[in-house]
Amino acid sequence: MTNDKSQMTNYMENQKPIVHRKDLHWWEMFYIPQIIGGMKITLTQVFRPKFTRQYPEEKWNPPPSFRGRPVLVEQNGVERCVACGLCSRVCPSLAIDVQASETELSKERYPVKFEINMLRCIFCGFCEEVCPEEAIVMSKEFELTFTHQADGIFGKDKLLIPVEKLKDRLEFLRKMR
């Protein structure tokens, strides 16, 4: 401890003032050459190609690695989901609620209720990673606005997306596996 203390005092004694202002030359105090230099940079940018996008008129198509809102994959008119509840279990923000029920299909069970609270979702993609059926994937959709808390809870009506529209992401997932 004593050693620490002596080191601390040493350190404080050796401290210089934090802001050390450079003494300006009288020529630099005119600022005119600096302004001219700045204008030059601006002018050259005007004639270069644009980086910005006219959002929202101009939409962005994210790459397949993008993690937008999680959606349920719909295949042959039904969800792939078997309501195992692993996404709900792994979700760090407790955003997912699943209620299973029985179906006549060979998968035996399906989610009679599947809700994601998009106000809670943090777009981590754990649900997609843990899913044994590749039934929940991250989409390219990122524009989410609500005017009421209850609107933030997405049920199966909003979550189900046909498999054709999710080809990019599914292919990406297979590649990364």
Place this chain on the structure above:
Amino acid sequence: MVKITIDGKQYEVENNLTIIQAAKQNGIHIPHFCWHPHLSVSGNCRVCLVEVEKMPKLVIACSTQVAEGMVVNTNSERVVQARNAVLEFILINHPLDCPICDEAGECKLQDYAYKYSVGQSRFDFEKVRKPKRVELGPNVMLDTERCIMCSRCIRFCDEVAKKPQLTFTQRGDHVELTTFPGEQLDNPYSMNVIELCPVGALTSRDFRFKARVWDMSSTDTVCVGCARGCNMKMWVRNNEVLRLTPRNNPAVNDYWMCDYGRLNTFKHVNAANRIKAPMVRKDGRLVEVGWDEAIAKVGFELKNFKKNEIAALGSAYSTNEDNYLLTKLMNHLGVKRIDFVPHIRKGEQDDLLIREDKTPNSVGAREVGVRPESAEFGFASILNEIKAGNIKALYVIDDDIAADPVIADALLKLDFLVVHASNENETIKFADVVLASSTYAEKYGTFTNFQGRVQRNKPAISTLEHDRILDGMALSRLDKFGAPNDRWTTGLKRDTRASWRILNSIAAVMGAKWKYNSCEDVFNEIASTISSFKGLSFLKIGTGGAMLNKNKETVTVKS
């Protein structure tokens, strides 16, 4: 007694034990599927292989008896390798069904595969396909593919339920579990095979796909289906009871529980006909009112009757504490007529668990004072006096007495009827005041079973009375971490109160000097005033229960 060495440590054990029993007694877990402490030894799963020095081959711990100087190794390289191999064989034809399997999370095979297996299969042929979704009986569903042929269920039916209904057919990897021709798995204890099944082959049809086990909280409590009082766990998600499973208590129910208790003692807790708030009859209709108004009304009305115009009916469905406070309130009012209505179904009893007394607490109710001093104050006379018009006010707790039409007729004669009820029933149709009482799943308390064993009951469902965390109730993951604005983590909380607490409030408005802050306070008073309860406390009762004092002769319930 013999001295044996397990994993380098010496133990002294009884000489008629097998290695697995000796290990279990000393806290060493040897993995097993087919062995069960209360069933005969079958020795077919081979996963309990251990190495015994001087024996050339590995032996199965479940059927090898201990001997003096035996040196057992449960974790040597040979054992680990053999266990691996056994699990690999079992997993060859076991489907990867975990996502759709109700057993997932409490599956022995899942646990062992994580703990003892290599985690990879070298077998890349098609798995053997067998029928799924086989309705084995009214309460049990079979998935033949998942079965690992341990035969526990078969042995249970043969040895414990004494109804041989299950058997294996075929050989090799074609073995299938089925019922005997023309039979169904419909014995009164059939659902115990669900817990016995180490995998998800046998599952509950009632609980099927209702919830994942890790989403529920479990509370150690007691069944109220009959006077046995089987120890059980109550599984709750989102403040709703979803299933009941037995809890081992060698003095009461071992590992078992009957199907009736398992299926019929919790549905009323979730039912839509629950009484949500106290009600008072105004202009012939029951109207929901606040607690203060209802309690004041009872106090005000009861004062208008002479003490011999009032009678009270306790309940064998209610806890000792509820009945004790009813007795105490009636003593305060000077009312002598107090009894309860027994619910005994003659002959509906067996040698294993089921009792013909269908209430959990008739011994307790009598012990704490819900008994007439003499026959002239008993239930039969109460009924006659009501019919004769001599009894004008009746106080009934937690029992649907009017389900019996004879009693219902008599209730019409009353001037004032107070009923504690949890669900809408026949009796509240006659009531002037209905006090919304908590069910056994929502309150602390004790029941006394037919043996005279006092057992504790704990709330698994929270009402407005409770705070799950502050009251130390069992918590599920969502109870712990869910936020109050999440609609799927809060569940419905009803405005009901435990009967003892309602009686406490009524006593206060009737001018009694006593007040109890918790159920434990009431029990402590019972323990200090009633000789048969002397020396008992919530702590002493614990999760296993404690017997009433033996110096008093056991009380038998008259039918």
